Amino acid sequence: MIIVQALNYLKESASQTAGPFVHIGLAPGAAGFDIYARELGHDIIGPNAKGERITVTGTVTDGTGAPVKDVLIEVWQANAAGIYPGKGAVENSFRGWGRVIPDFDTGVFRFNTIKPGAVRGRNDVMMAPHLNLWLVARGINVGLNTRMYFADENTANASDPVLALIEQANRRDTLIAKADGTIYHFDICLQGAHETVFFDI
Amino acid sequence: MSPSDLIQRDRQWHPPAHAPDYKTSVARSPHNALLSLQNTDSELTGPTFGHDDIDAGDNDLLRNYAQTGDPIGERIILHGRVLDENARPVPHTLVEIWQANAGGRYRHKKDTYLAPIDPNFGGCGRTLSDDQGRYMFRTVKPGAYPWRNWVNNWRPAHIHISVFGTAFAQRLITQMYFEGDPLIAKCPIVNAIPDPRAIGQLVAALDLNASAPLDAIAYKFDIVLRGHRSTHFENRPEGN
Numbered sequence: 001m002i003i004v005q006a007l008n009y010l011k012e013s014a015s016q017t018a019g020p021f022v023h024i025g026l027a028p029g030a031a032g033f034d035i036y037a038r039e040l041g042h043d044i045i046g047p048n049a050k051g052e053r054i055t056v057t058g059t060v061t062d063g064t065g066a067p068v069k070d071v072l073i074e075v076w077q078a079n080a081a082g083i084y085p086g087k088g089a090v091e092n093s094f095r096g097w098g099r100v101i102p103d104f105d106t107g108v109f110r111f112n113t114i115k116p117g118a119v120r121g122r123n124d125v126m127m128a129p130h131l132n133l134w135l136v137a138r139g140i141n142v143g144l145n146t147r148m149y150f151a152d153e154n155t156a157n158a159s160d161p162v163l164a165l166i167e168q169a170n171r172r173d174t175l176i177a178k179a180d181g182t183i184y185h186f187d188i189c190l191q192g193a194h195e196t197v198f199f200d201i
Numbered sequence: 202m203s204p205s206d207l208i209q210r211d212r213q214w215h216p217p218a219h220a221p222d223y224k225t226s227v228a229r230s231p232h233n234a235l236l237s238l239q240n241t242d243s244e245l246t247g248p249t250f251g252h253d254d255i256d257a258g259d260n261d262l263l264r265n266y267a268q269t270g271d272p273i274g275e276r277i278i279l280h281g282r283v284l285d286e287n288a289r290p291v292p293h294t295l296v297e298i299w300q301a302n303a304g305g306r307y308r309h310k311k312d313t314y315l316a317p318i319d320p321n322f323g324g325c326g327r328t329l330s331d332d333q334g335r336y337m338f339r340t341v342k343p344g345a346y347p348w349r350n351w352v353n354n355w356r357p358a359h360i361h362i363s364v365f366g367t368a369f370a371q372r373l374i375t376q377m378y379f380e381g382d383p384l385i386a387k388c389p390i391v392n393a394i395p396d397p398r399a400i401g402q403l404v405a406a407l408d409l410n411a412s413a414p415l416d417a418i419a420y421k422f423d424i425v426l427r428g429h430r431s432t433h434f435e436n437r438p439e440g441n
Binding site: 009010011012013016017018019021022026028032033036038040063064074076078084085086096097120121127136137138139141142144145147166190191195197198200201 | 227287
């Protein structure tokens with residue numbers, strides 16, 4: 001038998017669930033104690049961000065319809081010009097990233113940010129404005145990636161190359177937050193009839 | 202120029218979403234297949250953190266919540282490197298950890314296990330990897346603890362670890378276990394990982410060479426994030 005050269009790639013560390021007490025590490029204030037001078041993830045956009053101020057609210061539910069009260073959601077977004085931090089000039093202290101924790105009793109989450117601009121996608125096709133979301137929780141073995149689009153961006157959504165990849169057109173609506181003025185309602189369903197589309201990115 | 206796409210995540214190496222012996226996964230796992238995307242800026246960019254975000258002592262769990270003295274427990278040093286699949290170091294990336302105390306009790310208002318809280322132990326720490334991708338924490342070795350899965354399930358001693366990398370698609374949360382722990386083989390969360398080599402990669406090795414004699418015993422744990430694909434032909438958008 002001939003042994004060929006080794007490729008010498010490493011394997012990615014396997015994911016494990018964040019477990020029920022993820023807040024201790026990533027949001028100790030929510031766990032019930034203060035330890036860090038600056039807890040990260042509270043302010044997505046900083047004080048200088050241009051663009052429309054919006055609030056996003058919703059609930060994550062499991063396959064039985066029950067709210068997932070111990071979820072932690074991270075948000076990653078571009079600024080109003082569609083530029084991600086690290087990719088071009090953005091407003092001073094615009095991080096574009098935040099951590100969102102629902103109310104432990106109701107499971108309702110709520111966060112403030114700005115509406116991102118359209119982002120240039122592959123082959124220079126523009127992607128409709130969207131937030132990138134990553135969900136971790138007890139019972140979730142590998143963090144779940146999804147996107148939140150905006151119901152009042154129908155024209156842009158109609159030509160979005162990612163939404164277009166969803167073969168079952170009726171599932172595209174699971175990624176589109178309903179607009180109520182500057183408040184957007186976005187419920188995430190982990191499993192079942194109205195299951196949100198999740199991505200392998 | 203954009204960074205090249207990431208190497209596809211090997212979903213047969215990671216645990217599946219639905220792992221029925223880990224009961225909570227049954228109702229929290231999508232039934233539909235994930236939709237695979239080619240990377241865009243939305244996936245290839247990610248947040249950055251600097252030394253103005255964290256304090257130098259945030260990686261010392263022996264001190265960062267000490268009220269009246271040191272925490273009770275086995276003093277350990279946890280160290281290692283953050284690397285990518287191409288074996289390159291991942292410098293200046295945020296590494297966050299959280300864990301139970303030596304008795305297996307978490308400082309969390311939802312943890313009701315009867316083992317006591319340690320008044321001098323918070324159980325979380327964070328640091329930035331250095332320019333070689335190295336990181337280090339001081340802490341106590343966490344205890345095993347029971348959880349309501351089967352009625353007699355016990356988690357092996359573990360430390361939760363969160364890492365960023367440079368791209369949002371590298372975002373990873375995992376758990377590190379300790380060499381020789383007999384509970385590792387019995388844990389439904391561990392055993393959700395199908396490949397024993399992938400499990401072994403989550404078990405930190407006792408590292409006496411890095412121990413502080415008469416002070417703290419060391420474990421070494423390297424973390425591997427997704428790597429970027431090589432682009433031998435830059436003018437081909439599909440890569441190589």
